[in-house]
Amino acid sequence: MTRYSALALLRAGLTGQRHWPRAWRDPSPRPNYEVIVIGGGGHGLATAYYLAKVHGIRNVAVLERGWIGGGNTGRNTTIVRSNYRLPALHNLFDFALGLWEGMSDELNYNVMFSPRGALFLGHSDADMTALAQRGDALRCDGIDAELMTANQLRELVPLLDMSPAARFPIHGGLMQPRGGTARHDAVAWGYARAADRLGVDIIQNCEVTGFTVAGGRVTGVETTRGAIGAGRVGICVAGNSGPVAALAGIRLPIEAQTLQAFVTEPVKPMIDTVIMSQSLHCYISQSDKGGIVLGGDPDQFPSYAQRGLPPRIAQAAAEAIALVPALSRLRMVRCWAGTTDMSFDGSPIISALPVDGLYLNGGWCYGGFKATPGSGYTYAHLLATGAAHPLAAPFALDRFATGATIDETGVGFMPQFH
Amino acid sequence: MMRIDCPHCGPRAQSEFGYERTLDSIVTLDMPADEAMARLYARANPRGLDDELWRHGLGCRQWIVLRRHRVTHEIVGVAAFDPAILS
Numbered sequence: 001m002t003r004y005s006a007l008a009l010l011r012a013g014l015t016g017q018r019h020w021p022r023a024w025r026d027p028s029p030r031p032n033y034e035v036i037v038i039g040g041g042g043h044g045l046a047t048a049y050y051l052a053k054v055h056g057i058r059n060v061a062v063l064e065r066g067w068i069g070g071g072n073t074g075r076n077t078t079i080v081r082s083n084y085r086l087p088a089l090h091n092l093f094d095f096a097l098g099l100w101e102g103m104s105d106e107l108n109y110n111v112m113f114s115p116r117g118a119l120f121l122g123h124s125d126a127d128m129t130a131l132a133q134r135g136d137a138l139r140c141d142g143i144d145a146e147l148m149t150a151n152q153l154r155e156l157v158p159l160l161d162m163s164p165a166a167r168f169p170i171h172g173g174l175m176q177p178r179g180g181t182a183r184h185d186a187v188a189w190g191y192a193r194a195a196d197r198l199g200v201d202i203i204q205n206c207e208v209t210g211f212t213v214a215g216g217r218v219t220g221v222e223t224t225r226g227a228i229g230a231g232r233v234g235i236c237v238a239g240n241s242g243p244v245a246a247l248a249g250i251r252l253p254i255e256a257q258t259l260q261a262f263v264t265e266p267v268k269p270m271i272d273t274v275i276m277s278q279s280l281h282c283y284i285s286q287s288d289k290g291g292i293v294l295g296g297d298p299d300q301f302p303s304y305a306q307r308g309l310p311p312r313i314a315q316a317a318a319e320a321i322a323l324v325p326a327l328s329r330l331r332m333v334r335c336w337a338g339t340t341d342m343s344f345d346g347s348p349i350i351s352a353l354p355v356d357g358l359y360l361n362g363g364w365c366y367g368g369f370k371a372t373p374g375s376g377y378t379y380a381h382l383l384a385t386g387a388a389h390p391l392a393a394p395f396a397l398d399r400f401a402t403g404a405t406i407d408e409t410g411v412g413f414m415p416q417f418h
Numbered sequence: 419m420m421r422i423d424c425p426h427c428g429p430r431a432q433s434e435f436g437y438e439r440t441l442d443s444i445v446t447l448d449m450p451a452d453e454a455m456a457r458l459y460a461r462a463n464p465r466g467l468d469d470e471l472w473r474h475g476l477g478c479r480q481w482i483v484l485r486r487h488r489v490t491h492e493i494v495g496v497a498a499f500d501p502a503i504l505s
Contacts, residue, residue, distance in 0.1 A: 242463030251460035256488070301437035301472075304465050304489045311433050344459055400459040413458060416437055 001197055004108050023189060024196035029203050029228050033061045035383050036221060036230040038208050038244060039237035040064025042073040042184070043361060043368065045191035045202070046376020047236055047383065049107075052198035054377070055384035060200045061230075062192075063223060065207040069188030072238045075338035076369040077261050077283050077295040079274050081118040081179035082143060085134045088394040088406050089347060094143050095391050096374025097178060103373060109190030111182050112288060117273040118179025119148075119157070121323070122171045127279055131174040138176075146175045159270060159324045167322040168280060181274060181285055187372055211248045217356040218248070234359045234383045239304065239339025241362035248355050252362070253344040253400050255415045259298040259366045260308035260337040262316055264330040266290030275323065282319040284327075292327060294320050298340060298366060300416040308337040340366045345405035346418030350379055350388070351397040359383055360397065365418055420491050425498040426478040434476040441469035441483060444503055465489055471499070 002008055002021060012020060035051055037044045040062045051057045062068075080100055082093035104110050122128040128147075135145035149172050154162050162170055192202050203225070210222035211233065220229035237244050239256045266289050275284040283295035296316035299309050313335055321328045343349060343363030348371070350361050361379040364371060378392035388396065399405055400413075411417040420432040440461060445454045462468065470484045485495035 240465075242461065243465050246462065246464070251456075251462060253459040253461065255461055255463055302440075302463065302468070302470070302488050303491065305491060309432070401455055414439070 001193075023193040024202055027201045027203065029061060029063075029206065029223070029225055030201065032220075032229040033201070034059040034231045035234065036060070036228060036232075037062045037234045037236055037383075038221070039235065040068035040188075040192070040202060040204065041071050041236070041238060042069065042187045042191065042372040043238070043364075043375045043379070044236040045188055045195055046372050047234060047361065047379045048200045048202075049191045049195040049198070050377045050380035051384055052195060052200055055380060057384055058199035060195075061228065062195070062200060062202045063206045063208055063221070063228075064202070064204045067204050068192050068202060069185055072338040072340070072368060073188045073372075074185055075261065075336055076184055076366075077285065077293050078181045078184045078287070078369065079118065079179070079276070079283060079285060080113065080182055080370040081176050081274070082370070083118065083120065083134065083138055083145060083174065083176045083179065084408055085137050086406055086408050087137070087141060089408060090138055090141060090143055092374055092378070092391045092395075093371055094141070095377070096371045099373035099377065100182065101178075103187075103190070107190040107194045109186060109193055111186045111190050113180065113182040114288070115178050115180040118176045119153075119273050119275050120174045121153075121275065121277045121279075122173055123168050123277065123279050124171060128171050131172070135174050144176055144178050146177065148173045148175050157271065157273060157275060159326050160275070161323060161325050168277070168319075170323075179274060181287070183288070184369060191376070208244060208247070211355070211358070213248070213355060218358045232357045232359065232383055234361060234379060235353075236361045236379065238341050238362060238364065238368060241341045241360065245353070245360065248353065248358055250353055250355070252349070252360070254341045254349070254363050255302045256304050256339050257298045257300065257342050257416065258303045258305055258308050258337045259340045260296060260312050260316070260335055262294040262296075262313065262332055262335045263287070263291040264294075264327070265333050267292070267330065270326065271324070277319070277323065280319045282316065282323060284320050284324060291333070292320075292330060298342070298416070304339050306337050306339055308335070340364075342415035342418060344400060344413040344415050345407040346409055347406040348375070348395050349397050350375070350382060350392040350395045352382070352386075353397065420493065422472070422484065422493065423496050424474050424477060425482060425496055426480055427474065430474070430477055434474060435472045436475045438471040438473055438481070441471055441503070444471070446504060467494065
């Protein structure tokens with residue numbers, strides 16, 4: 001396999017850049033693997049990579065129903081940050097953020113991680129109090145967080161509507177300078193290429209249709225490409241967590257819902273940070289291509305449709321224009337939707353399941369992309385050792401029965417409100 | 419976008435309604451703890467039909483029961499909420 005470098009690029013230029021080898025193999029499934037990861041999204045591919053890299057387990061297959069990165073990995077708003085209020089969450093996400101910082105080098109693949117700053121807006125005194133409290137919680141754990149005044153924001157993002165008559169007045173904000181964006185598809189491709197290089201089989205167009213269980217222990221999976229044996233099986237399928245777990249007769253505290261995202265026509269650089277309003281659920285950033293990427297609320301009822309409701313398009317546009325009036329001149333060119341696995345406390349589940357040898361990494365709601373490397377790293381630890389990584393230990397499935405839920409928004413067990 | 423045929427008000431836009439929970443997750447006061455836990459936190463979450471409790475919050479404000487397909491969003495049945503479910 002060619003190592004990507006400036007020299008390799010120059011050399012390939014001699015033949016018109018036409019002879020690059022494929023980035024990963026297209027193997028047929030072998031009869032047996034030590035570990036099978038179901039789901040070839042960013043999380044599943046990262047899991048396979050860290051299984052091989054950190055734990056030396058290379059007899060691994062990633063089974064993907066469609067094509068890798070074709071689910072939520074390619075459907076999010078690409079924002080990376082770790083500024084959660086609760087320690088269990090911000091410690092896990094900040095571990096992921098540390099991995100993001102070195103990812104392009106480690107994978108020898110440019111994931112275009114751009115730490116351009118992730119800014120939360122405060123629209124009231126109450127918002128500012130909550131942001132100050134959140135910032136304090138982050139700084140106590142050594143995570144960067146800077147409370148900013150309205151005047152500082154005026155300089156940082158001149159296009160924000162800071163007038164007193166603004167629909168959503170801006171009192172200030174909380175900035176995480178290390179946050180930013182990354183190229184979402186490149187994350188899947190980079191992990192796939194690096195995992196493949198370590199011997200992992202990435203098998204696309206291979207849907208899991210059942211589990212084989214003997215004596216209460218999983219022994220393999222049934223797929224559209226035949227039965228495959230496995231020592232351990234890790235489910236990592238985001239929106240489809242429910243249906244896949246159901247193949248093993250397990251019901252999860254997860255409901256699938258639809259979340260949309262939107263992008264405008266590309267324009268010259270106008271917003272060089274990530275602007276978020278937690279009060280509105282409005283997310284604004286500019287892609288490297290120039291399009292303004294917008295995110296909004298989920299549809300708030302169960303759905304696997306991968307298409308969203310029109311009223312959400314109008315809502316996201318109205319909120320973004322209220323915050324940055326200049327956006328009103330842009331045309332929205334695409335909208336799309338992904339199926340989010342909404343857990344009942346808004347936090348992920350990285351856990352063993354009631355069937356021996358079967359594990360789950362899911363319930364990331366609509367916040368999974370930023371966790372990709374940390375999710376893969378801690379899930380690989382669980383699959384390799386059978387014990388939870390310390391950062392993932394709070395995210396066990398039994399927390400719902402014991403009452404140790406991790407409820408960042410504090411709205412209780414209604415998944416549609418997280 | 420769905421149009422929901424409210425049994426009390428007639429056909430209305432989905433945006434008038436709010437999803438509450440699945441019908442099989444209703445917990446009654448005298449339910450044993452194990453069963454209550456399972457109902458609160460364990461969902462079938464099927465890629466297909468399920469019975470759901472919705473509320474017509476911007477209309478008659480009544481609870482209604484939808485039988486709805488979660489991939490196509492087709493609504494195959496709407497019924498008024500029967501309070502007997504709670505006992």
